[in-house]
Amino acid sequence: MITIIDYDMGNTHSVSNALATLGHDVRVSRRADDIRTADKLVLPGVGAFSVGMRNLSDFGLIQLLHDEVNIKKKPLLGICLGMQLLAERSYEGGEYKGLGWVNGEVVRLNPNDKILKIPHVGWNDVEFKKDNILFAGIEANPNFYFVHSYYLNCQEEIITSKFEYGGKFTASIMKENIFGTQFHPEKSQNNGLRILKNFVELKVK
Secondary structure: OEEEEOOOOOOHHHHHHHHHHOOOOEEEEOOHHHHHOOOEEEEOOOOOHHHHHHHHHHOOOHHHHHHHHHHOOOOEEEEOHHHHOOOOEEOOOOOEEOOOOOOEEEEEOOOOOOOOOOOEEEEEEEEEOOOOHHHOOOOOOOEEEEEEOEEEEEOHHHEEEEEEOOOEEEEEEEEOOEEEEOOOHHHOHHHHHHHHHHHHOOOOO
16 A cells, blocks of 8 residues: 655645556555555655645654654655655755755755756656666656756765756655655656656565
């Protein structure tokens, strides 16, 4: 069973629909029992970092998710804002504390080419930086769909892919059982579905 964390930050149903097309049992929930009994967790999200952290706190999810992901080592996939929330802090509209599960900061995209618009919206090629089980079966330099103004500036050792947008920026990360994508796999057609398929079919020890 896959539980998609519902913390009122959008796109849960599009992620749920994408996973359902792959034939997997999926639920969208913030109930503690649904999170504890899940085989894997997905933390999607669109919107402001500060609101996302506030909602996770208000719904009593921060300690619960920490226990499941960092103590029990349950696989988690963060998508877009969901990946950014894994960071130590964000500078979106101020300075805000994140979950702190990965070393890094969420900062505004600052392309070298000032013609490039912010937010970064649309399809973009992704360059694989290291082996990542989520990329199994995907040809090199695929494209994925992005919608964001900020990105996760983090340690190179956890970055698994980057995208070019007037500079090289983090497209995906992996740290042990924690995975993240800045792009939206649920909006990225076949390549995105393959990412989701690879995640839900991970073998849990």
